[in-house]
Structures are given as C-alpha cells and as structure tokens.
Amino acid sequence: MTTSTTTAPDAATAQAHGRFIRGSVSKVRRVLDQIRGRTYRDALIMLEFMPYRSTGPITKVLRSAVANAEHNLGLDPSSLVISSASADMGPSMKRYRPRAQGRAYQIKKQTCHISIAVAAQTDS
DSSP states (O other), rough: OOOOEEEOOTTTEEEEEEEESSSSSHHHHHHHHTTTBBHHHHHHHHHHHOOOOTTHHHHHHHHHHHHHHIIOOOGGGEEEEEEEEEEEEOOEEEEEOOOOGGEEEEEOOEEEEEEEEEEEEEEE
C-alpha cells in the first residue's frame, strides 16, 4: 500500500511541534519513518493500529499540524500530506535506582522533540 505523493516546492506548509515528550528518539523515529510522505487520513489509520506507545503523542502533534493548516492557511484536511516528520533528542531526566550493598545505578529517562509539517497534496 505504498502511495507516492509529492508537495509543490512553493506549497504552503503548516507545522506543529511536541517538545519534551517522554520516550526515546529511536522509538519515536521508527513510527515517524512509517508515516512520512503519507496522506493525513492514511497516517491516522496507521497510527491507530500500530502497537507502539509513541503513537499517542505523534497523533496529537499530527492533529495539531492539520488544525494549524486548516485555521491559518485555509487548507482542506483531506488534501494534506505529511511533508516532513522528525524527532530530535531532548534533555534526559536523571534518576537513581537503589542497588545491593549501598550502591545506586543511574537511570536516564529520555525525552524527545517531535516536529511534523503538512502541506497540500499535488497530483502528479
């Protein structure tokens, strides 16, 4: 079910960012790689049925980007395609876990920043 959609170079794009999202960058990128280049509707269906925890925040950021396209640019959601989707590393929260004989191991709780841009689809 591979669809090829392209965006015009001068097409208006709307974007949304999710910052300080709990989860590792690699786990978020594995989901973003699957939805990049897809239409909005296809991406929502894929995210709904993927078994990963990171699909929740990604869906939220995607809906925000589409709402920005609707409100700010007046674009129809059915004609939108995900032009770019990326995840960058955020700060890590450092916690300590007690271990045997008075030791403590450091636990890093990772965060990431999610960026999604949508643009109007062009038929080519």
